[in-house]
Amino acid sequence: MTSETTTLPTSEQIRRAPKVLLHDHLDGGLRPGTIVDLARETGYDGLPEADPEKLGIWFREAADSGSLERYLETFAHTCAVMQTKEALQRVAAECAEDLAADGVVYAEVRYAPEQHLEQGLTLEEVVEAVNEGFREGERRARENGHRIRVGALLTAMRHAARALEIAELANRYRDFGVVGFDIAGAEAGFPPTRHLDAFEYLKRENNHFTIHAGEAFGLPSIWQALQWCGADRLGHGVRIIDDIEVSDDGSVKLGRLASYVRDKRIPLEMCPTSNLQTGAATSYAEHPIGLLRRLQFRLTVNTDNRLMSGTTMSREFEHLVKTFRYTLDDMQWFTVNAMKSAFIPFDERLAMINDVIKPGYAELRAEWLFRQVGTTSAASRGSDAV
Numbered sequence: 050m051t052s053e054t055t056t057l058p059t060s061e062q063i064r065r066a067p068k069v070l071l072h073d074h075l076d077g078g079l080r081p082g083t084i085v086d087l088a089r090e091t092g093y094d095g096l097p098e099a100d101p102e103k104l105g106i107w108f109r110e111a112a113d114s115g116s117l118e119r120y121l122e123t124f125a126h127t128c129a130v131m132q133t134k135e136a137l138q139r140v141a142a143e144c145a146e147d148l149a150a151d152g153v154v155y156a157e158v159r160y161a162p163e164q165h166l167e168q169g170l171t172l173e174e175v176v177e178a179v180n181e182g183f184r185e186g187e188r189r190a191r192e193n194g195h196r197i198r199v200g201a202l203l204t205a206m207r208h209a210a211r212a213l214e215i216a217e218l219a220n221r222y223r224d225f226g227v228v229g230f231d232i233a234g235a236e237a238g239f240p241p242t243r244h245l246d247a248f249e250y251l252k253r254e255n256n257h258f259t260i261h262a263g264e265a266f267g268l269p270s271i272w273q274a275l276q277w278c279g280a281d282r283l284g285h286g287v288r289i290i291d292d293i294e295v296s297d298d299g300s301v302k303l304g305r306l307a308s309y310v311r312d313k314r315i316p317l318e319m320c321p322t323s324n325l326q327t328g329a330a331t332s333y334a335e336h337p338i339g340l341l342r343r344l345q346f347r348l349t350v351n352t353d354n355r356l357m358s359g360t361t362m363s364r365e366f367e368h369l370v371k372t373f374r375y376t377l378d379d380m381q382w383f384t385v386n387a388m389k390s391a392f393i394p395f396d397e398r399l400a401m402i403n404d405v406i407k408p409g410y411a412e413l414r415a416e417w418l419f420r421q422v423g424t425t426s427a428a429s430r431g432s433d434a435v
């Protein structure tokens with residue numbers, strides 16, 4: 050008899066399984082219909098398509114360029130319609146609702162406040178509008194029978210020069226909806242050490258941060274993010290694979306940096322579909338997540354940009370289940386890894402793991418015990434052997 054743990058989870062089980070999301074951009078996850086509504090309401094006439102369905106396809110295709118720089122150009126349209134308090138609140142509320150409906154129980158959602166000042170909002174007003182939206186979305190999710198908790202990560206853009214200011218903002222709103230800091234944007238030519246003052250400030254304040262590194266640029270970027278800047282987690286970090294040698298006989302040798310990342314349990318925020326679009330990986334089957342999972346790195350699974358990648362947490366896991374034959378046990382491993390790596394207090398992370406995540410997976414694993422066996426019983430087939 051095979052138990053549920055050795056069979057592959059169904060799409061429905063993947064959706065119902067509790068999931069934890071650490072890397073999701075607010076301005077990369079809007080519903081296409083909302084973009085169209087907001088463009089009309091705010092007078093933005095630059096959208097490439099007026100029909101929501103066609104607009105969704107446009108984003109996916111435009112982001113599918115094989116280059117991070119081209120991928121990032123698509124954000125001009127989402128940021129353009131996120132310039133008022135009402136727009137930010139709506140986008141944040143829908144984000145929390147959509148994640149909850151997909152089975153996400155805890156999410157850290159990031160955005161760059163400096164990109165939402167075009168119509169006169171202050172940095173504080175941006176943060177407060179997004180926080181209100183998240184709280185509203187959590188409430189609506191609860192009314193629909195879903196539980197989710199959402200924290201914000203404030204991102205500074207790596208080509209700009211406001212990182213210290215944004216780090217101070219993150220520190221001011223700590224314990225008020227903001228759980229950490231990040232830097233994002235084009236990686237090549239913009240090393241994280243450009244923003245060393247911001248990271249040193251956050252460390253002195255005992256605050257948390259993650260850094261997009263090892264996505265469009267390789268090991269030097271990861272090395273700087275960890276050893277110069279002191280990042281708690283790496284956004285993507287897939288290029289760590291460049292420091293791992295796999296021989297023809299299957300033996301594996303880790304370089305010093307890869308060993309450090311694995312042995313220090315540095316969380317890697319993997320975003321498989323996004324990596325295929327920006328050229329950081331060539332296919333799901335060849336995505337470094339397969340090898341890194343076998344080598345026991347602290348991996349997490351994430352969406353990055355649900356709109357640009359046409360994805361959800363469930364879809365990311367579906368691809369992994371299909372490609373690597375991951376079971377519910379593997380899904381739980383990724384989810385517990387993510388919860389351990391979250392920026393909220395340790396006791397709350399532990400309670401999420403023990404009271405929400407593990408019971409959720411246990412229930413799914415137990416379902417095979419109660420499956421319907423059909424009306425043709427063993428006895429009616431002339432046998433009492435089961």
Ligand SMILES: O=c1[nH]cnc2c1ncn2[C@@H]1O[C@H](CO)[C@@H](O)[C@H]1O
Pocket residue numbers: 074075076077117121124128159160161164204233234235261264323353354
């Ligand atoms: O995968 C990524 N790598 C680097 N930067 C990104 C990625 N996805 C989104 N952004 C950038 O982060 C900003 C704030 O959310 C987005 O506007 C986009 O420019």
Ligand SMILES: [Zn+2]
Pocket residue numbers: 072074233261284353
């Ligand atoms: Zn990202």
